[in-house]
Amino acid sequence: xxxxxxxxxxxxxxxxxxxxxxxxxxxxxxxxxxxxxxxxxxxxxxxxxxxxxxxxxxxxxxxxxxxxxxxxxxxxxxxxxxxxxxxxxxxxxxxxxxxxxxxxxxxxxxxxxxx
Amino acid sequence: xxxxxxxxxxxxxxxxxxxxxxxxxxxxxxxxxxxxxxxxxxxxxxxxxxxxxxxxxxxxxxxxxxxxxxxxxxxxxxxxxxxxxxxxxxxxxxxxxxxxxxxxxxxxxxxx
Numbered sequence: 001x002x003x004x005x006x007x008x009x010x011x012x013x014x015x016x017x018x019x020x021x022x023x024x025x026x027x028x029x030x031x032x033x034x035x036x037x038x039x040x041x042x043x044x045x046x047x048x049x050x051x052x053x054x055x056x057x058x059x060x061x062x063x064x065x066x067x068x069x070x071x072x073x074x075x076x077x078x079x080x081x082x083x084x085x086x087x088x089x090x091x092x093x094x095x096x097x098x099x100x101x102x103x104x105x106x107x108x109x110x111x112x113x114x115x
Numbered sequence: 116x117x118x119x120x121x122x123x124x125x126x127x128x129x130x131x132x133x134x135x136x137x138x139x140x141x142x143x144x145x146x147x148x149x150x151x152x153x154x155x156x157x158x159x160x161x162x163x164x165x166x167x168x169x170x171x172x173x174x175x176x177x178x179x180x181x182x183x184x185x186x187x188x189x190x191x192x193x194x195x196x197x198x199x200x201x202x203x204x205x206x207x208x209x210x211x212x213x214x215x216x217x218x219x220x221x222x223x224x225x226x227x
Contacts, residue, residue, distance in 0.1 A: 034215055036215075036218075041220070041221075042220050042221075043119070043206050043208070043218030043219050043220045043221055044158075044206070044208075044216075044218045045218070046215040046216070046217070049215055090158065102160065102163070102171055103148075103160075103216065104160075105157070105158045105160075107157045108157060108158070
C-alpha cells in the first residue's frame with residue numbers, strides 16, 4: 001500500500017531565509033510525487049511533480065523539490081522565503097503514472113513566514 | 116479556463132436534511148475526484164471517477180453518501196440524511212490523463 005508522511009505540522013521561517021518542508025513516501029514500484037499548496041478558503045493548487053528524470057524538480061513560485069530514492073523523500077525547498085508563501089502544503093504520491101490510480105495526500109504542513 | 120466549479124460555496128442545513136453538492140470539471144478532463152477536508156482527519160478521498168465510471172468508492176464513509184457522474188461535465192455528491200459530523204469542506208478535483216489534479220474552491224458544509 002502506498003503512503004506519504006509529512007512529519008512536521010508546522011514550519012516557521014523568517015522572510016528571506018531558506019525553507020524546507022519535509023515529505024517521505026512509501027510505494028511499490030516507481031513513485032510519482034506531487035506538491036500542492038492551499039491558501040485560506042481555496043482549493044489545493046498544483047506546485048510541482050516528479051515523474052522521472054532529474055532529481056531536482058522546479059515548480060511554481062520559485063519552489064523546487066528534491067527526490068531522494070534511497071531516503072524515500074521528496075522535500076520541498078525554496079532558497080528565500082516570502083511572507084506570501086505562508087500557506088498549507090501537501091505532499092502526495094501515486095503508485096503509477098495514471099490518473100486512474102489513487103493519489104494519496106499527506107496530512108499537510110502549515111508554513112508560516114514571519115516578516 | 117474557468118477551472119473546476121463547485122456549488123454551492125456554502126451550505127448550512129439542519130440534520131436529517133438531504134444535501135446535494137455539485138461539481139463541473141474542467142472541459143476535457145476524464146478523471147473526477149471528491150474529497151472531504153476536516154481539521155481532525157485532514158484531506159480524505161471519498162470517491163473517484165474515470166470516464167464517468169466510479170473506480171474506487173472505498174472512501175465513502177457510509178451508505179448515506181452517494182455520488183453520481185451522469186456525464187463528462189457534471190457530478191453530484193449527495194448526503195441523505197445529513198448529520199452534524201458530516202460538517203466539513205468538500206472538494207471536487209479533475210484531471211487529464213496522467214496530469215495533476217485541479218481543485219475547485221470547495222463547498223463549506225455545516226450541519227446543525
